[in-house]
Amino acid sequence: MKIALIGGTGFVGSAVLEELLQRGHQVSALARNPGKYAARDGLRVVAADVLDAAQVAQAVEGQDAVISAYNPGWKEPKIYDLFLQGTTAIVEGVKRSRVKRLLVVGGAGSLFVAPGVQGVDTPHFPAEWKQGALAARDALTAIRNESTLDWTFLSPAVMLAPGARTGKFRIGGDDVLMDGDKPAGISVADLAVAIVDEIETPRHVKRRFTVAY
Numbered sequence: 523m524k525i526a527l528i529g530g531t532g533f534v535g536s537a538v539l540e541e542l543l544q545r546g547h548q549v550s551a552l553a554r555n556p557g558k559y560a561a562r563d564g565l566r567v568v569a570a571d572v573l574d575a576a577q578v579a580q581a582v583e584g585q586d587a588v589i590s591a592y593n594p595g596w597k598e599p600k601i602y603d604l605f606l607q608g609t610t611a612i613v614e615g616v617k618r619s620r621v622k623r624l625l626v627v628g629g630a631g632s633l634f635v636a637p638g639v640q641g642v643d644t645p646h647f648p649a650e651w652k653q654g655a656l657a658a659r660d661a662l663t664a665i666r667n668e669s670t671l672d673w674t675f676l677s678p679a680v681m682l683a684p685g686a687r688t689g690k691f692r693i694g695g696d697d698v699l700m701d702g703d704k705p706a707g708i709s710v711a712d713l714a715v716a717i718v719d720e721i722e723t724p725r726h727v728k729r730r731f732t733v734a735y
Contacts, residue, residue, distance in 0.1 A: 525721065526550045526582040526621075528572055528590040528612060531558045534627055534678070535591035537714035539565070545718060552581050572608050578615025587623035587721050588616050596654055605657035610664070617670050625674045625720060628662055630705075631655025633677050633698040633732055641680070641698060662730060674726045676717060679734035681707025689715050691733045699734035706734035 525542055529535035530551040542549050543564045551559055552570040559567045570581035572592055582588050590612050594604035609626065616624050631642030631651065641647055642655040662675050680698055691712050692699055699706045716733040720726060 523586040523721070524548045524550070524584065526552060526568075526585040526588040528552050528578075528588065529592040529627075532591055532593055534593075534682075534710055534713060537710045538589060538591055538717050541711075541714040541718045545722075547718075550581065550585060552578070572615075573604075573611050575611040575614040575618065578612055579618035582616060582621055583619040585619075585621050587625065588612070588621055589625045589627070589717060589721065591627045593654070596651065602653040602657040605654060606660055609657075609661040613665060613668060613671070613673075622670075622672045623721070623724070624671050625676060625717060626661065626665060627676050627678070627717065628730075629655045629658035630677050630680045630682070630698070630732070632659035632662055633680070634696055635698050672724070672727045674720055674724070674728075675730040676713075676720070676726075677730060677732045678713050679708040679732065680705035681734075682710060682713060683707060685709025685711060687711035687715060691716065691735055694732045694734070696730060696732075699732060701735070708734050 525547050527539060527549050530539045548564055550566045550568050552568050552572055554571050556567040556569050568581040570577040572578055592608045594601050632640050635641045665673055665675060691708055
């Protein structure tokens with residue numbers, strides 16, 4: 523497939539890039555600074571500012587699907603505003619391009635930890651992650667009103683870390699997946715497997731899902 527990838531130099535995006543190329547997909551990576559990418563077989567780097575819907579539309583036109591692992595950076599002081607601005611521009615740009623399929627990687631904070639209670643609203647939620655988690659939740663709320671695109675929103679497991687690719691994990695919906703009495707985890711390599719699996723064989727169109735061991 524021809525896949526446009528946004529955020530391909532980040533923690534999640536770089537793992538997704540590897541998984542896509544390993545499976546033989548043709549990847550067009552959007553980048554404000556194309557020099558961050560090394561030349562790779564199957565990879566085309568497109569200069570584009572993802573905060574600009576017109577640039578996104580031009581960059582993704584003709585692709586089979588778009589994967590957004592956009593994140594302005596957890597240490598970015600304006601992460602809430604930039605995450606929402608970027609995600610809004612990406613959704614609008616993909617719509618203008620007439621590409622139908624969009625997968626957005628969001629946070630785990632909007633997963634439910636109890637009936638009616640999302641993780642980001644609990645007292646012990648880490649302060650350093652809160653603004654990004656709130657932005658991802660608001661992005662999910664907005665995209666749920668999107669009727670034009672065949673969108674999917676993926677919330678990673680609460681514990682997301684480097685690790686081996688096993689290709690084996692559980693799939694859930696809007697609730698945190700648990701490992702006994704604690705939240706379950708997943709490696710970023712296996713999160714990438716779940717992302718590319720969903721692009722190749724859509725099972726969660728117009729829905730959010732999560733994955734964990």
